[in-house]
Amino acid sequence: MANGVGPGAEGAERRWAAEPEFWQRIAEQLDTALTVIDTAGRIVAVNRATELLLARPAATMLGADVHELLHRGPDGGRIPRDQCLLLQALARGTAARGEGDCYLRGDGGLTAVSWSASPLTDDGLPRGIALLFSDIAADRGARRERAAYTSALEDLTERLTLVAEITDVLGQTLETDEALARLGRLLVPRLADWAAVDLLVGSGQVHRVAVTGPAGRDASREDWRGPVPRTGNAALTQPARVLNGGEPMLQGQKPEPEPAPEQEQEQEEQEQEQEQERKETEKAGQGQEEVREGGCARRDSPLTAVHDDFLRSVGATSVLTVPLGAQRQVTGALTLVRTNPAHPFDAADLEVVGDIGRRVGLVIDNARRFGRQRAVAEAMQRNLLAPLPQPGPLRLAARYQPAPAGSQVGGDWYDAFELKDGAVALVIGDVVGHDLTAAAGMAQLHGILRSLAWDRAEPPGAVVDRLDDAMQAVTTVSMATLVLARVEGPRTGPWALRWTSAGHPPPLLLTPDGGARYLEAGQGLLLGARLGAGGRRPDATEPLPPGSTLLLYTDGLVEVPGSDLDTGLGRLRRNALALVHEPLDTLCDEVLARMPAGSTDDIALLALRLPAP
Known part of the structure; x- marks a missing residue:
């Protein structure tokens, strides 16, 4: 053992000295500047990235003292060795990091670097240190670029998420008011500080139907909402221009970067073309207003006054307005407002909100179509529900309650009529489906069943069998x-x-002595489900005590989402029993009033009361 170094250490020393090219090969594989330094502080290997960063050939650095060659103060002066953190780490054989040190380049300039040093060992013995370093200015630029890219990506993700969420949420309702309320809650404050919606209603009238603002602010001022007259001669405001088929508009936009010199002429030409198009559009619009004064072209002065007052009141600094729907089928205009001058809308916001406007316009159009269809179906049902007879001492009452707003009207119906043999026929029915087709099918069954029941004095089961046989051939009901x-x-x-x-x-039979039971006999297959004409539907018979009440109803009265059928039947039984001594009309009204919230179906109810003894 020589100089206190054992055979293993001596072998490691020889390997270190004999393989400098080994370290050079490692260094060359890295894109970051790498310098390998031995225990004496001499440079053993450098890579190409180091040469480029320091503007020094490798030959001028190999073997040189790293501190003496490179390390300088901010003013270019030398730094005492005992103040060099890199040398301290080398002496201790520990890792170290630094930022802001200046390295002297071969051209005499200084480069501020951030560096990281890791000790190198061989068989457990320190053999030097690996120094990685980079230009701080370049690093900061790269970090800023990465941060900007990440921020842009996050912003894009947020915008796309918002569009998807709006599409999903608005697709869950067919009511215009509810859709617009949900829209406002999604847009404020995530994308804007204020949102306003103007819709075209009636003969070209404009109605500001929704204003949404920050929590705690009055977003329902009457002078911000309601119908707006068409007359006036002032210049068109943003919503008016958009409602007249104009393009989406943005005011208070974030300044665009200065164009490059070679782009200025092209940009100027484009702006001139756009200005010419704008003038032609305005001229054409004025002509249309003169021709279509009774139409929907004049949406200027009153809307301008309402809109300008709205913008002043909320302190708008950036305003964006887009059409609701496609350009050829505009149903309204959506205006978003920001009040922070440091955060105006930009072109990306305009594109996203334009997409939202197209989707919202489609929802509104669908909701209006649904509303018209629902009104027709409801009117059809009500008109086909004939007045009830009052045969002798028997008393009849009925109610029809359409489905709640946002649900489709179904094919529920009731009927009562006297037959040729003196009996009174009672009918309660429900056509499968919830649309205008179901309502039309109900009308078909209603008429056919009356005819079949009147035609022959036969048991109810036989009449329904004949109805089932005829249904597939002469109706659209499945x-x-x-x-x-x-x-x-x-x-x-x-x-x-x-x-x-x-x-x-x-049916539910209520007796004056407090009895209440469901008449579950006489059950057969649904209409349209018979497997052939061989079987007959069962009939059942039940005596009706004096003073008793019979209730026939459709499933909307006992089926509520989130609750099972047995629960609904039990609730109806309890409510009806509590009302059994009330007048028949009161009983019907109260049974409907005591329905739990959440029902999505229409309801038909037919009640019979026998005279008391």
């Missing part, structure tokens, strides 16, 4: 449920109920 009952007996009583059920919820 499936339906119903109860057909006959109230039989002399005019002064006693009476009995004979009925059949085609897959319908059972």
Whole structure:
């Protein structure tokens, strides 16, 4: 052992000295500047990145003292060795980092660097240090570029997420008011400080239907909402121009970067072309206003006054307005407002909000179509629900309650009529489906069933069998449920109920002594579900005590989303029993009023009360 170094250490020393090209090969594989330094502080290897960064050939650095050659103060002066953190780390054999040190380049200039040093060992013995360093200015620029890219990516993701969320949320409702309320809550404050929606209604009238602002601010001022007259001669404001088929508009936009000299002429030509197009558009618009004064072209002065007051009141600094719907089918205008001068809208915002406007316009158009269809279906149903007879001492009452706003009207119906043999027919039914087709199918079954029941004095099951046989051939109904009952007996009583059920919820019989039970007999298959003409539907018979009440109803009265059928039947039984001594009209009204919230179906209810003894 020589100089206190054992055979293993001596072998490591020889390997270190014999393989400088090994370290050079490692250094050359890195794109970052790398310098390998031995325990004496001499440079053993450098890579190409080091040569480029320091403007020094490798030959001028190899073997030189790293501190003496490179390390300088900010003024270019030498730094004492005992103040060099790199040399301290080398002496201790530990890792170290630094930022802001100046290295002397071969051209005499200084480069501020950030550096990281890691000790090198061989067989457990320190053999030097690997120094990685980079230009601080370049690093900061790269970090800024990465931060800007990351921020832009996050912003894009947020915008796309917002568009997707709006599409999903608005697709869950077919009510215009609810859709616009949801839209406002999604846009404010995520994308804007204020949002306003103007819709075209009636004969070209403009109605400001929604204003959404920050929490705690009055977003429902009457002078910001409501119908706006068409007359006036002032210049068109942003919403008016958009409603007249104009392009999306942006005011208070973030300044664009200065164009390069070679782009200025091209940009100027484009601006001239756009200005010419704008003038031609305005001229054409003025002509249209003169021709279509009674149409929807004049949306200027009053809307301008309302809109300008709105912008002043909220302190708008940047305003963006886009059409709702496609350019050829504009249903309204969406205006977004920001009040922070440091955060104006930009072209990317305009593109995103334009996409939102197209989607919202489609939702509004669908909602309006749905509303018209729903109104037609409801009117059809109400007109086909004939007035109830009042046969002798028997009393009848009925109610039809359309589905809540946002749901489609179905094919529920009731009917009652006297037959040739003196019996009273009671019908409650529900055509499968929730649209205008279901309502039309209900009308078909309603008429056919009346004819079949009147034609022959036969049990209810036989009548419904004939209806089932005819349904596929002469109606558009694929499936339906119903109860057909006959109230039989002399005019002064006693009476009995004979009925059949085609897959319908059972009638509820209430007696004056406090009894309440469902008549579950007489159940057969749904209309449209028979497997052939061989079978017959069952009939059931039940005596009707004096003073009793019979309720026929559709499933909307007992089925509520989130609750099972047994729960609904139990609730109806309890409510009806509590009301059994009330007048028949009161009982019907209260049974409907006690329905839990959340029902999405329409309801038909038919009630019969027998005279008390």
